[in-house]
Amino acid sequence: MTAQPTTSDTAPDPSAQGAALRVENVVKRFGALTALRDVSLRLDKGEVLGLIGDNGAGKSTLIKVICGYHRPDAGRIHVDGQEVVLRSVDHARSLGIDTVYQGLALINELSVFHNMFLNRELRFGPLLNNRAMRRLAREHLADMGVDIPDVGAEVAKLSGGQRQAVAVARAVYSDAKVLLLDEPLAAMGAKEGALILDLIRDLKARGDVSVIIIAHNYAQVLDVCDRVNLLQHGTITFDRRTADVTLEELTELVVAEYRNRRKPSLRTRSDDPDPGP
Structure with a gap:
């Protein structure tokens, strides 16, 4: 059996050049339910894009398509200008796409540095190289402006x-x-949220990572994102640079759509009909 190619055989799409990620006309169905109808999205290199929308709009489904967890029923995805067929989450990670879910996928009983190197542990022969992982974890966190005094502490603390x-x-x-x-x-809370907002600002300043952030706080989206997309x-x-939209305009847009809905969403706790990873 011939292995499925990881990229298309066609030349890179000129319209996708300069973008870290481009999603074109993606459709995703779950039986009779169409979660994504015709989604097109562009994420430029070094950009922070805010993705907003009501519960049930399809935000988490879109994230799961981009990270390789779901396969789209139609549409195309380009990474660094090259069309790709994402076979799995691991395949997406090999192309530089990674996801931080609400559940975080951290192991409470393990230390900070062991969680930092989870499933990619450094070894010294057959043994774990704890000294190197501890040192690198401390350096990586400090480089991102994260103050954790003891990287040997359990994550649960x-x-x-x-x-x-x-x-x-x-x-x-x-x-x-x-x-x-x-x-x-x-x-x-406000203090913990400020830590993450500062972290996102630092990533944007570095310019070597492109970010899509799902959020419900529109003020925070306008604060840290370069552009905002509304998924309905x-x-x-809706696709506009945050510098060109006010909080009042964005809120009114969402409220107006909510008022004009013909049918309320039956899914109020999740954007996705399946439990996810």
Whole structure:
């Protein structure tokens, strides 16, 4: 059996050049339910893009398509200008696409540095090279402006903001070029949320990682993002630079759409009909 190619046989699409990621006319169905109808999205290199929309709009489904967890039923995805067929989450990671979910995928009983190198541990012969992992974890976190005094502490002892920062740092230092953040500020207090917002600003200043962030706080989106996309009924209905839109305009746009809905969404707790990874 011939292996499925990881990229198309066609030449790179000129319209996708200069973009870290380009999604074109993506459709995703779950039985009779169409979660994504016709989604097109562009993420430029070094850009932070805010993705907003009501529960059930399809945001998490779109993230899962981009990270290789779901295969689209139609449409194309380009990474660095080259069309790709994402076979799995691991395949997407090999192309530089990584995701930080709300669940974070951290192991509470393990130390910060062990979580930083989870599934990519450094070894000294047959043994774990704990000294090197501890040193590098400390350096990586400091480089991102994250203050965790003891990287040998169990992750369970960290604050919510610190835990989120560890998950983001792990993705960045796994050579992520495109970072997908699914509700990184959910259920956080002001102090912890500020830590993550500062971390996103630092990533933007570095310019070597492109970020899509799902968020419900529009003020935070306008604060840290370069552009904002609104996803409604499984398609992108609004795409504008944050410098060109006010909080009042963005809020009114979403409220007007909510009022004009013909049918309320039956899914109120999740954007996705399946439980996800």
